[in-house]
Amino acid sequence: MKRQIGWSAVVLAAGLLAGGTIFPAGTGYAAIEKKVVSNSSSNIVTLKLNGVIKQQQGLFVEGHTYVPVTFLRDVLKMPVSYDSASKIYRVGKDYRQLNLSVYSEGIAADLNGFYLNDAEAKMVNGRLFVPFQWVKNYLGYQGEWSAATKRLNVMPSKENGITLTSATSNEDSSEAKINLKYPQVSNVSNTEAESAINEILKKDALTFKESIEKQIQERITVQEIGLQSQPYEFMSSYIVTYNQNNVLSLITENYEYTGGAHGMTYRKGYTFSLKDGKLLGLGDLFGKNANYEKQLNDKIKAKLNATPGYFGGFEKLGEHPDFYLQQGTLKMFFQLYEYTPYAAGFPELSFSFDSLLPKDSPFESLK
Incomplete structure (x- = not known):
């Protein structure tokens, strides 16, 4: 079975943000309905931005705090869009783009193509909520939580003043579907450190690409002698997990499917010093x-x-x-x-x- 990731072709209706239902009554909606969480007053979280109380309210469920997507859009001013072709909501942009989908079993999410399974989004009364830990860990914010008053004060994190962009390589042929993405940094005060970091990330990405080319050539050779196999699939993605105190930490993920019951995914962690470019x-x-x-x-x-x-x-x-x-x-x-x-x-x-x-x-x- 191939990998199921958040940006695959699954349905997310506009009602998640507007407050309507996800699907008409039927099996799809019934499967989602089982995951609905009560929003009784005991679960309500007061949300603040830089100490100022906002109209939107969060939820406290099973020891975790959730914020509505409307808070990200209207208060944190993150762009939110709906792609009718892929039927996915996109929150944020660039390497901080959170993609949210709903399929028959619930809500799936990926960040920049990196599947998130450390927590899950929730739908409550037709409204979409995301774990605040995603906002804190990946979207550039921090929070002060008061358990006594159930108040969450959200503030921008003090991040390094660098820029991250994605280098991409996409190919789609009868042999394989290839979607590769790896990070590059700029605006690092030490240009030699910047070059060193980019060289390490680029080198590892090219190593994966060379492996892909070798596997595709082997597939072609097998087909030439009459053996058949379905097209291969290769993907790579990354997430930035820490960008403070002159340190940059991130994870890359390489996925390959070359037949069999499932594909294989490999992860690698990088933590760099922006002072000298050293891989720590x-x-x-x-x-x-x-x-x-x-x-x-x-x-x-x-x-x-x-x-x-x-x-x-x-x-x-x-x-x-x-x-x-x-x-x-x-x-x-x-x-x-x-x-x-x-x-x-x-x-x-x-x-x-x-x-x-x-x-x-x-x-x-x-x-």
Whole structure:
């Protein structure tokens, strides 16, 4: 089975923003209806921007805060559009474009082509809500939450003054469908650092493209001897997870389908110093703590042991472990099949900066 991602051809009707229903009464709507969440007064969240209360209200559901898409559009002034061809709503722009779709089982989402499965959007009384953690982690905002008053104050994050753009390569032939996208940075104060970062990202993207060309040529050779196979599919995407304190952190994702039950996806985390363009390792960030490696290994082992379907086998992190940063958080992750079944996705383990550096900042030497 091929990969199902948020920007595939699935229906999202205009009523999600306007307040109407998604579908006429029928099986599609009934399947969505099961996911409807009550918006009783006990769940209502007061939303503020820079301390000023706004008309739109959020929801507090199962320990998580949700904001309506209308808040993103009308208060945060994010562009919102509806593509009648793909039948998808697009919120935001460029590498911060959130795509929202509704299919028979619920709402799917991707950011810049990167499928989001760390949380899910919700439909309540015909209105579309997204987890605030997406707004915080990917869309350039931060929040102050008061559990006592159920008030969320939203503020722009203090980000680095750099520009990110996407380099793309798209091909569609009888052999394969190819949609590739990788990041490039500009307006970095140190031009040598900018070049170093772009070279690393471009080199890895070209390596994937060379692999694609080799696999397509092998497919052509197989067909020439009379064997048939369906067209291949290749995609790449990325998300920016941290852009503060002179540090840039992001994840790239390469997907390939060459037949069989499902495709395979590979992720890679990058964390760069904008000061000199260095690709940072864990030691560059947490090396002031002489025991950070042992702490991480012990905690990761314990968390993996408690993970359903864990294959076993983890002893310690390798020389170049996969990780990325979010606000105040280190996120370690592992590849598909590395320690868990394919269906479990990419295991991710979170560690607060404070737990590894109680008295210091991981960015002190990078300013």
